[in-house]
Amino acid sequence: MNRPMNPDETTRQALIALIPRLRRFARVLTAGSIADADDVVQASLEKAMVNLDQWQPGTRLDAWVFRIARNHWVDDRRRAHNAKGHDDIGEMLDLAGDDGVAVTEASADARMVRAAVDSLPPEQRDVVALVMLEELSYREAADMLGLPIGTVMSRLSRAKAALAKRLTAEGTLQ
Amino acid sequence: MSATFTDAQLAAFLDGSLEDEGLIDAIEAAINADPALAERAEALAAGDDLAPLVRDAFAPLLDAPVPERLTAALAPQPAEVIDLAAVRAAQPSALPTPANDTGRSAWRWPQFGAMAASLVLGLMIGGPLLKGGGSADAPQGGELVLASADLDAMLNAAPSGQRTDLAALGEGEVVLTFRNADGQLCRQFLLEKSGATSDALACATGGGSWQVEAFGRRPAPAGEMKLAGGDAAPAVVAAVDAMIDSDPLVGTDEMAELGKK
Numbered sequence: 060m061n062r063p064m065n066p067d068e069t070t071r072q073a074l075i076a077l078i079p080r081l082r083r084f085a086r087v088l089t090a091g092s093i094a095d096a097d098d099v100v101q102a103s104l105e106k107a108m109v110n111l112d113q114w115q116p117g118t119r120l121d122a123w124v125f126r127i128a129r130n131h132w133v134d135d136r137r138r139a140h141n142a143k144g145h146d147d148i149g150e151m152l153d154l155a156g157d158d159g160v161a162v163t164e165a166s167a168d169a170r171m172v173r174a175a176v177d178s179l180p181p182e183q184r185d186v187v188a189l190v191m192l193e194e195l196s197y198r199e200a201a202d203m204l205g206l207p208i209g210t211v212m213s214r215l216s217r218a219k220a221a222l223a224k225r226l227t228a229e230g231t232l233q
Numbered sequence: 234m235s236a237t238f239t240d241a242q243l244a245a246f247l248d249g250s251l252e253d254e255g256l257i258d259a260i261e262a263a264i265n266a267d268p269a270l271a272e273r274a275e276a277l278a279a280g281d282d283l284a285p286l287v288r289d290a291f292a293p294l295l296d297a298p299v300p301e302r303l304t305a306a307l308a309p310q311p312a313e314v315i316d317l318a319a320v321r322a323a324q325p326s327a328l329p330t331p332a333n334d335t336g337r338s339a340w341r342w343p344q345f346g347a348m349a350a351s352l353v354l355g356l357m358i359g360g361p362l363l364k365g366g367g368s369a370d371a372p373q374g375g376e377l378v379l380a381s382a383d384l385d386a387m388l389n390a391a392p393s394g395q396r397t398d399l400a401a402l403g404e405g406e407v408v409l410t411f412r413n414a415d416g417q418l419c420r421q422f423l424l425e426k427s428g429a430t431s432d433a434l435a436c437a438t439g440g441g442s443w444q445v446e447a448f449g450r451r452p453a454p455a456g457e458m459k460l461a462g463g464d465a466a467p468a469v470v471a472a473v474d475a476m477i478d479s480d481p482l483v484g485t486d487e488m489a490e491l492g493k494k
Contacts, residue, residue, distance in 0.1 A: 078304070079294060079296075101302055101306050104306035112470045172286050191284045192288060208265070209264030215249070216246055217249070223250075232283070
């Protein structure tokens, strides 16, 4: 009966630890600037805090928060206010790069990969974010998105085909 | 027309090298319809060259410093739980009385220090709700005791779910009635005034009054998200969770228990 009062500090720390992954997830969904992604992350964390009593301890906190983030993004997108911001992840690196040419080449490749991912339709970016980046299984991704597993597979299949085609043409992928 | 697919076809489907759109659709439909085929396809899933490239491209975000506004979204809510010890330590006579419905922003927290917890109770509903140790009839120890006769009456007699007009306090409604481990009768209730909702938990004391155990302002709904049922202030929900030691009392049971609180 000695349960901590709001907010449970362990859960709060777990949420803080999730923020970097959540930013990456939101960045892939929004296909825009880091600030766009952070808007989604901030709103998701606020919703998570308000609804923390709805999370079942023992179930995956990350999956719960990612679902909140995606639902928020889908609702947000329906409101259709989105002027896409430009990809500014590279600018983050400019501050850190000290190995001249190698860094420049690597970041040019990375920029092309991000541009390729950003150009995918939203339903394909969903599965890229969950299966490629978060490394969920097809089944876990299907559960989170509320889709049949074959549909998740075909969306990722089409995403991979589009990415491979574009990146091969650009010489990023041999 | 259950088509059969070779492992090579399924593998090509998974890695994105299948170019026949019709075949992609056919395999998708077949997998969706056939759990055994889905399992076969899952077992064939393999790594590819693309995933590491994509992970590298977005990796900088994982290492980047987290903006303060994001961690701030997870900051503990100040003074959502009444800290009885802090209130006891405070000098109740120094408690400022809001002259009118000035709202929270008119008060600066630091200058009140330990009294903030009791102060916020009054401010949240726009007026003094409590009587502190400063008045002559205050209980020893400075517990927070409800000072509204209307609120007292609601807690003493109103069944759960019934809206009650609380005059200057707005409207109230008891949400939940239960007994705690000490056998005290406790009631979670909400107060609504000018569109703002607060939640509280009070337990009956031996002396027949109600002592506030937790109190919180309900967060304004974020964005357009519809909050599900259990959307009371988290501090109050947590307090109820920690204290509840009986099934919720409803109907005639609730009335009977109120009679012998």
